[in-house]
Amino acid sequence: MGSLGGIEWETACTANRDNWEDRVPLHERAYGVEALDEPRYLTPVVRTDLAALAPFLPGSTVSGLEVCHLQCHIGTDTVSLARAGARVTGLDFSPSALASAAGLARRLGLAVEWVEADVLQARAAVSGEFDVVYTSIGTITWLPDLAQWASQVAALLRPGGTFFIRDGHPALYAVDEDAEGLQLRYPYFNRGQAQVWDEESTYIGDGKVAHTRTYQWAHPLSDIINSLIGAGLQILRLDEGTTLPWRFSSRMVEVPDGFAWPETERDLVPCTYTVIARKPPA
Numbered sequence: 001m002g003s004l005g006g007i008e009w010e011t012a013c014t015a016n017r018d019n020w021e022d023r024v025p026l027h028e029r030a031y032g033v034e035a036l037d038e039p040r041y042l043t044p045v046v047r048t049d050l051a052a053l054a055p056f057l058p059g060s061t062v063s064g065l066e067v068c069h070l071q072c073h074i075g076t077d078t079v080s081l082a083r084a085g086a087r088v089t090g091l092d093f094s095p096s097a098l099a100s101a102a103g104l105a106r107r108l109g110l111a112v113e114w115v116e117a118d119v120l121q122a123r124a125a126v127s128g129e130f131d132v133v134y135t136s137i138g139t140i141t142w143l144p145d146l147a148q149w150a151s152q153v154a155a156l157l158r159p160g161g162t163f164f165i166r167d168g169h170p171a172l173y174a175v176d177e178d179a180e181g182l183q184l185r186y187p188y189f190n191r192g193q194a195q196v197w198d199e200e201s202t203y204i205g206d207g208k209v210a211h212t213r214t215y216q217w218a219h220p221l222s223d224i225i226n227s228l229i230g231a232g233l234q235i236l237r238l239d240e241g242t243t244l245p246w247r248f249s250s251r252m253v254e255v256p257d258g259f260a261w262p263e264t265e266r267d268l269v270p271c272t273y274t275v276i277a278r279k280p281p282a
Contacts, residue, residue, distance in 0.1 A: 007194045009144055012215035013118060016142055017093050022209035023202050024074060024096040030205025031076055036108060039083075044257040045166075045245050046080035049136055049274075053164050056236055056276050057132070062086040065131040068156050070119050071139045075101025075112070081134065082110040089113040089130070091122055120145065122152040129158035136166045137245055137272075138203070141173065141216045144194065146227035154231040159282035163233060168248070169240060169270040170220050177249040182265055187218045203246050221273060233277040240270040 035041050042050070054060040063085025072078045072090035074097050082088045082105070090112055092098055098114045105112045117125030120143065133156050143149050153163050176185035186195065194215040200208040225235060243258040248271070252259040260266055 006192075007196075007215055009120075012144070012194060013093070015211065016214050018211035019209055019214045020073070020094045021096045022211050024094065024100050026202055026205045026207040026209070027074055028100055029207075031074065033074075033076060033104060036076065036079060036104070042080040042083060043076050045136055046077050046084070048245075048257060049134070049164060049166055050084060052166070052239065052274055053132070053134075053162070053276065056162055056278070062132060066128065066158075067132040067134055068122075068126060068130040070122060070133065070135040070153075071142075072101060072114075073097050075104050075114075077136060078112055079105050079108055079110050082112050083108075086132070087111075089115060089126060089128075091115045091117055091119060091126060093118050119143065120148045120152060123155040126156060129161070130156050131158065131161050133157055133161070133163045135164070137168070139165070139167055140219060140224070141168070142214075144217045146219055146223055147230060150227035150231035150233070153228070154233055154279060157233075157279040159279055161279045162236075163228070163277040163279070164275075165224075166241075166272055166274040168244065169273050170218060170224075171269055172244075172248060172271050173218065175249075175269060180251075182261070182268055189220050190218045190223060203248075224273070225275065228275065228277050233279055235275065235277050237274070237276040239274040241272040241274065242266050242270065244271045 065086050067081055067086040067088045069078045069088060069090045072092045075090055078088055078090040095116055098116055102114050115125050133153050170188055174184050174186050174188040176183045194217055197214045198212045200212050243255055243260050245258045247259045253262055
């Protein structure tokens with residue numbers, strides 16, 4: 001259950017990092033990492049995202065492109081991008097997650113550069129410019145300042161480069177995940193306060209975390225789009241979807257590559273949004 005509270009970013013970021021550090025061994029067991037031992041396997045997240053991104057890329061592929069994956073966690077999607085032929089840099093704030101990701105890449109024989117940094121300081125931490133900046137699923141609700149985030153994205157892209165994000169829809173995050181039917185419970189609009197959570201479990205797998213307190217922020221779809229426009233990016237496409245890669249609510253049912261609301265409710269609330277944007281050519 002969440003409550004609202006004011007918090008300094010440095011304090012919130014430290015608490016969130018401690019929580020994500022605890023998640024690493026739980027997610028190493030729960031993510032099905034062994035599936036990547038199949039040489040042609042890509043995670044369902046990356047398969048879905050590359051299909052959406054392909055029409056906006058030269059040659060309809062990331063192969064041969066420089067890609068920066070922001071908030072990459074334990075790297076399952078990052079190594080999938082590398083396996084698809086991209087030259088990838090993965091960035092995350094959790095040292096344990098990056099150590100796990102680096103070990104996975106070594107085991108699979110894939111070359112990936114890993115950078116430990118707060119995503120709101122990504123430009124200062126990462127060298128070079130990128131053809132694609134990529135982020136997907138469970139990311140920007142952890143950030144209080146979308147203007148700062150979008151400025152980092154824009155600064156990482158080379159002129160003409162493409163930005164991709166797919167994430168949980170802010171309308172979904174307003175829904176009570178424990179209710180017997182679709183019912184609103186949490187803020188849709190951001191009034192500058194963090195939503196405070198104390199939970200021992202994570203969104204997947206068994207086990208408990210020692211650092212239970214986390215901080216997240218509501219971001220309406222308008223704020224997400226306008227932050228990217230404000231950073232100078234051109235919006236190329238906006239899509240909304242009905243399927244998630246994780247079970248947001250116990251009432252969700254399993255469908256190909258994820259989970260969705262029961263069929264009678266599926267058209268009532270979006271589960272994801274996807275935005276593709278471009279940095280104007282020089």
